[in-house]
Amino acid sequence: MAPMERLLVIGGDAAGMSAASQARRRRPPEELEIVAFERGNFTSFSACGIPYYVSEIVEDLDELVVRTPEEFKAKQSIDARVRHEVTSIDTSKGAIEVLDEDGGSTSWESYDQLLIGTGATPIRPKLDGVDAERIFGVQVLDDGAAIDALLDSEKLETAVVVGGGYIGLEMAEAFVRRGMKVAVVDQAPEPMTTLDPDMGALVGEAMRAMDIELYTGEAISGFETTDGKVSAVVTRERSLPAQIVILGLGARPNSALAEEAGIEIGPTGGIKVDRRMHTTTEGVWAAGDCAEKFHLVGRHPVAIALGTHANKEGRIAGINIGGGYATFPGVLGTAVSKICDVEVARTGLKTAEAESLGFEIESVVVDSTTRAGYFPHAAPIKTKLIVERMSGRLLGAQIVGKAGAAKRIDTLATALWNEMTVEEMLNMDLSYAPPFSPVWDPVLAAARAAVSKIESSRR
Amino acid sequence: MAPMERLLVIGGDAAGMSAASQARRRRPPEELEIVAFERGNFTSFSACGIPYYVSEIVEDLDELVVRTPEEFKAKQSIDARVRHEVTSIDTSKGAIEVLDEDGGSTSWESYDQLLIGTGATPIRPKLDGVDAERIFGVQVLDDGAAIDALLDSEKLETAVVVGGGYIGLEMAEAFVRRGMKVAVVDQAPEPMTTLDPDMGALVGEAMRAMDIELYTGEAISGFETTDGKVSAVVTRERSLPAQIVILGLGARPNSALAEEAGIEIGPTGGIKVDRRMHTTTEGVWAAGDCAEKFHLVGRHPVAIALGTHANKEGRIAGINIGGGYATFPGVLGTAVSKICDVEVARTGLKTAEAESLGFEIESVVVDSTTRAGYFPHAAPIKTKLIVERMSGRLLGAQIVGKAGAAKRIDTLATALWNEMTVEEMLNMDLSYAPPFSPVWDPVLAAARAAVSKIESSRR
Numbered sequence: 038m039a040p041m042e043r044l045l046v047i048g049g050d051a052a053g054m055s056a057a058s059q060a061r062r063r064r065p066p067e068e069l070e071i072v073a074f075e076r077g078n079f080t081s082f083s084a085c086g087i088p089y090y091v092s093e094i095v096e097d098l099d100e101l102v103v104r105t106p107e108e109f110k111a112k113q114s115i116d117a118r119v120r121h122e123v124t125s126i127d128t129s130k131g132a133i134e135v136l137d138e139d140g141g142s143t144s145w146e147s148y149d150q151l152l153i154g155t156g157a158t159p160i161r162p163k164l165d166g167v168d169a170e171r172i173f174g175v176q177v178l179d180d181g182a183a184i185d186a187l188l189d190s191e192k193l194e195t196a197v198v199v200g201g202g203y204i205g206l207e208m209a210e211a212f213v214r215r216g217m218k219v220a221v222v223d224q225a226p227e228p229m230t231t232l233d234p235d236m237g238a239l240v241g242e243a244m245r246a247m248d249i250e251l252y253t254g255e256a257i258s259g260f261e262t263t264d265g266k267v268s269a270v271v272t273r274e275r276s277l278p279a280q281i282v283i284l285g286l287g288a289r290p291n292s293a294l295a296e297e298a299g300i301e302i303g304p305t306g307g308i309k310v311d312r313r314m315h316t317t318t319e320g321v322w323a324a325g326d327c328a329e330k331f332h333l334v335g336r337h338p339v340a341i342a343l344g345t346h347a348n349k350e351g352r353i354a355g356i357n358i359g360g361g362y363a364t365f366p367g368v369l370g371t372a373v374s375k376i377c378d379v380e381v382a383r384t385g386l387k388t389a390e391a392e393s394l395g396f397e398i399e400s401v402v403v404d405s406t407t408r409a410g411y412f413p414h415a416a417p418i419k420t421k422l423i424v425e426r427m428s429g430r431l432l433g434a435q436i437v438g439k440a441g442a443a444k445r446i447d448t449l450a451t452a453l454w455n456e457m458t459v460e461e462m463l464n465m466d467l468s469y470a471p472p473f474s475p476v477w478d479p480v481l482a483a484a485r486a487a488v489s490k491i492e493s494s495r496r
Numbered sequence: 497m498a499p500m501e502r503l504l505v506i507g508g509d510a511a512g513m514s515a516a517s518q519a520r521r522r523r524p525p526e527e528l529e530i531v532a533f534e535r536g537n538f539t540s541f542s543a544c545g546i547p548y549y550v551s552e553i554v555e556d557l558d559e560l561v562v563r564t565p566e567e568f569k570a571k572q573s574i575d576a577r578v579r580h581e582v583t584s585i586d587t588s589k590g591a592i593e594v595l596d597e598d599g600g601s602t603s604w605e606s607y608d609q610l611l612i613g614t615g616a617t618p619i620r621p622k623l624d625g626v627d628a629e630r631i632f633g634v635q636v637l638d639d640g641a642a643i644d645a646l647l648d649s650e651k652l653e654t655a656v657v658v659g660g661g662y663i664g665l666e667m668a669e670a671f672v673r674r675g676m677k678v679a680v681v682d683q684a685p686e687p688m689t690t691l692d693p694d695m696g697a698l699v700g701e702a703m704r705a706m707d708i709e710l711y712t713g714e715a716i717s718g719f720e721t722t723d724g725k726v727s728a729v730v731t732r733e734r735s736l737p738a739q740i741v742i743l744g745l746g747a748r749p750n751s752a753l754a755e756e757a758g759i760e761i762g763p764t765g766g767i768k769v770d771r772r773m774h775t776t777t778e779g780v781w782a783a784g785d786c787a788e789k790f791h792l793v794g795r796h797p798v799a800i801a802l803g804t805h806a807n808k809e810g811r812i813a814g815i816n817i818g819g820g821y822a823t824f825p826g827v828l829g830t831a832v833s834k835i836c837d838v839e840v841a842r843t844g845l846k847t848a849e850a851e852s853l854g855f856e857i858e859s860v861v862v863d864s865t866t867r868a869g870y871f872p873h874a875a876p877i878k879t880k881l882i883v884e885r886m887s888g889r890l891l892g893a894q895i896v897g898k899a900g901a902a903k904r905i906d907t908l909a910t911a912l913w914n915e916m917t918v919e920e921m922l923n924m925d926l927s928y929a930p931p932f933s934p935v936w937d938p939v940l941a942a943a944r945a946a947v948s949k950i951e952s953s954r955r
């Protein structure tokens with residue numbers, strides 16, 4: 038029998054617990070002890086579900102928990118300790134310092150393998166009043182619990198979301214559903230800057246249609262406070278009353294702990310990892326939002342905080358920790374969201390990204406419907422393709438549409454993953470029946486339009 | 497200027513008119529005269545929409561017509577003549593014989609290029625009574641018009657569908673929606689034999705839940721008639737009252753005209769074409785249901801009658817006729833349908849097909865949900881993958897689920913098109929957000945299960 042080893046996991050969410058689970062599948066408790074430390078109150082939760090908990094679409098916070106510490110213990114012999122914060126890593130000794138938040142005591146725990154899954158931290162602008170109460174990031178389940186508790190205990194009327202990205206807009210919608218007056222402030226000319234501005238503008242229209250006030254092209258200059266609580270968001274142009282504020286400015290890899298321990302950090306601020314999710318420090322692995330990712334189209338490192346990557350990377354790390362072999366190829370930057378009644382999705386490079394990387398591109402925006410045009414509930418779908426002009430290779434895609442539109446991004450992501458050209462895509466055998474698509478599915482119609490455009494641009 | 501040429505098109509539906517349109521885009525009326533002959537009353541129609549017209553989901557038959565002869569004339573200078581049946585092709589003279597159904601006169605029309613788009617013919621079993629009135633195939637819009645007119649004029653109470661394929665089941669549902677008592681008889685052990693039996697059984701359950709009587713494993717032996725009209729469908733086991741019968745036994749390429757003219761027919765009964773959709777006879781092209789297709793996974797010729805192929809092949813033929821260059825790579829056998837509240841989709845090879853081609857396979861069936869499990873309207877989805885054991889290469893996929901399930905087949909079809917392995921698929925960057933999928937999208941969850949299964953089968 039192999040000598041007993043010890044795997045410690047920092048962070049009890051998707052990346053850490055996926056890694057722990059995979060390691061356990063390959064190595065039984067007699068071979069590998071696994072202890073995970075989570076500074077919050079929950080393990081393995083769906084942070085992406087928070088807006089739907091706040092909007093009361095999801096009733097019980099527990100529904101967002103995939104597996105509790107008790108379940109990890111009983112089913113997998115994994116010791117997951119919530120309310121335990123890791124405060125230091127000593128890679129030379131192979132040990133981490135752990136603070137028991139309830140007892141207040143600190144102890145050192147030694148490891149043979151260490152998995153860092155510390156996630157990401159919402160970006161907080163260094164502005165007056167930013168540390169006031171009721172200014173929330175939305176990153177962990179405890180944030181969702183705190184926001185919901187506040188809304189339940191007090192009748193708040195005004196909310197401001199700073200930043201027009203996915204989480205910010207989802208939260209804006211949640212507040213609308215709770216009957217509040219909501220404003221969104223974004224520095225960019227259009228919301229959802231992961232899209233091209235022409236596609237982002239469609240999202241803005243949908244927000245305004247739902248009575249969300251949208252102020253674009255406005256940078257915030259600070260927060261007004263009353264009794265230590267936020268009362269307004271201030272821009273150069275106006276002061277917006279705000280009894281609660283959501284910071285939707287994105288998140289940075291939470292890599293401080295690793296950096297302090299001398300573990301190499303990449304240019305995006307994420308922990309540098311190889312394809313097996315191993316860091317540059319022996320025996321130390323990283324996965325999820327805190328780990329740097331490779332963009333398969335742009336061929337550059339990126340920081341993307343997303344549960345689906347965290348799950349996959351955790352799985353890869355866990356297989357390798359467990360003595361198996363697996364590699365993570367990288368990401369495309371695929372994302373999807375529902376804002377009010379509009380579905381939004383994107384993958385690959387947007388126009389500005391493609392151009393800054395030196396690609397000469399053509400793009401098309403094609404209007405179609407989610408079902409055959411004559412079929413009930415056929416909904417509009419606008420598909421944008423960004424294509425390298427000479428090769429015809431797909432570089433990126435964006436979709437904005439109504440119910441049934443967005444998931445088509447997966448077909449485009451799969452085409453992108455395989456470096457397909459629009460000419461190849463055009464002939465793909467995608468499914469057709471009137472309840473599901475026009476005879477030229479929007480994906481094929483977009484590819485067809487791109488082929489025509491490239492052809493005429495070459496003449 | 498090039499000398500004036502003449503393109504004749506036989507069949508005014510998707511294949512023929514797509515070809516005509518593409519040819520016109522590349523060659524103006526001064527260069528190319530285009531005349532299309534259609535023996536029915538409609539051009540460019542959605543035959544796939546017929547069940548929804550019969551069920552009254554689609555109210556007006558005209559909604560199923562994409563473009564009328566008048567529109568072809570006005571917008572594209574294409575002379576589309578309905579109620580004109582082509583009765584003979586003389587390839588040595590470069591002419592076709594055309595019967596004007598209204599005048600009854602016959603004339604010969606000469607061509608420089610000929611496009612055959614004669615579609616498919618529903619299979620009619622050679623059984624007693626099969627030629628009785630009220631036994632319908634569902635192939636062209638005139639069939640839909642006739643069925644609907646019958647239901648409107650008489651209060652029919654019983655319908656029997658012979659054959660449990662897509663069109664048959666869609667028609668069964670349509671009759672249920674019209675308040676009729678419906679039975680489906682299928683020789684196979686489960687309906688929907690394009691799926692594996694375990695997946696087909698799920699379709700059977702959905703049908704029974706909608707009060708469709710389903711008799712599987714029963715071959716029909718004939719039809720009872722009264723006054724020349726069908727009155728019952730007879731099997732060895734029973735006689736099923738039937739005031740109307742739908743033949744849902746599939747369709748054969750309608751290649752008789754081509755065959756009589758000495759144009760080469762392939763082993764499936766479809767007209768043999770090269771990658772540009774040219775037949776083996778100079779100047780003669782074929783596209784759509786009447787043309788043989790190449791199956792990209794099985795690498796064998798197939799006959800598949802489907803509008804999406806007809807449109808693409810017509811486009812390819814038209815580009816080539818117009819002096820351009822384009823090729824059609826082949827098909828995967830992708831198909832999708834909605835039967836009652838169940839969505840059904842498939843692509844690639846089913847188990848029996850893969851095995852008969854010599855593949856050693858593993859398969860997995862994975863239960864998941866269309867949205868995050870905690871999200872409202874999360875619906876069940878069952879995904880089956882058929883995978884080559886040694887290589888891990890995807891060979892086929894099948895989906896049965898509720899609203900939002902089936903279109904995921906496009907992602908699987910794109911993976912199949914690119915000859916991906918399940919190991920590669922597992923890490924693909926597909927979109928995730930709670931309203932759209934669990935954190936492991938059903939496609940990825942299925943790939944993950946397949947990877948595990950293959951891994952353990954190799955031990």
